[in-house]
Amino acid sequence: xxxxxxxxxxxxxxxxxxxxxxxxxxxxxxxxxxxxxxxxxxxxxxxxxxxxxxxxxxxxxxxxxxxxxxxxxxxxxxxxxxxxxxxxxxxxxxxxxxxxxxxxxxxxxxxxxxxxxxxxxxxxxxxxxxxxxxxxxxxxxxxx
Numbered sequence: 001x002x003x004x005x006x007x008x009x010x011x012x013x014x015x016x017x018x019x020x021x022x023x024x025x026x027x028x029x030x031x032x033x034x035x036x037x038x039x040x041x042x043x044x045x046x047x048x049x050x051x052x053x054x055x056x057x058x059x060x061x062x063x064x065x066x067x068x069x070x071x072x073x074x075x076x077x078x079x080x081x082x083x084x085x086x087x088x089x090x091x092x093x094x095x096x097x098x099x100x101x102x103x104x105x106x107x108x109x110x111x112x113x114x115x116x117x118x119x120x121x122x123x124x125x126x127x128x129x130x131x132x133x134x135x136x137x138x139x140x141x142x143x144x
Contacts, residue, residue, distance in 0.1 A: 020078040027085035029055035
C-alpha cells in the first residue's frame with residue numbers, strides 16, 4: 001500500500017521546513033562568528049561566539065540545506081530571515097541584531113507550534129529555548 005497524497009505532501013513540507021531551518025542556522029552561525037571576530041574583547045564577543053556555537057551545534061543535528069528545497073512559497077519568512085544573516089553587514093547595531101533574534105525566535109516558535117517536524121521537533125524545541133536564553137543575555141548587555 002502506498003502512502004496517501006496528504007501524507008506525502010506533509011512529508012515534503014516537513015523536509016522543506018527542516019532545510020529552511022538548516023539554511024537559516026548556517027547563515028546565522030556565520031554571521032555571529034564574523035561578529036565575534038570583529039567585536040573586540042569582552043562580553044559582546046563572548047555572546048556572539050556563544051550564538052555562533054549554539055547555531056553550529058544545532059546544525060550537527062539537522063540535514064544539510066539545499067537551495068532547491070527552500071524555494072517553496074510557504075517558507076518565505078524563513079528564507080527572508082536567512083537572507084538577512086547572509087548580507088555581509090558591517091557595523092550592524094546591537095539593537096538591530098537583537099530585533100533579528102526576536103524575529104527568529106518568534107518564527108521558530110510559530111513553526112514548532114503549528115507543525116510536527118517528527119524527529120527534529122525536540123531538537124528545535126531545545127535550540128529555541130537555548131536561543132531565547134542567549135538572546136536575553138545579549139539584551140542584558142545593552143541595559144547594563
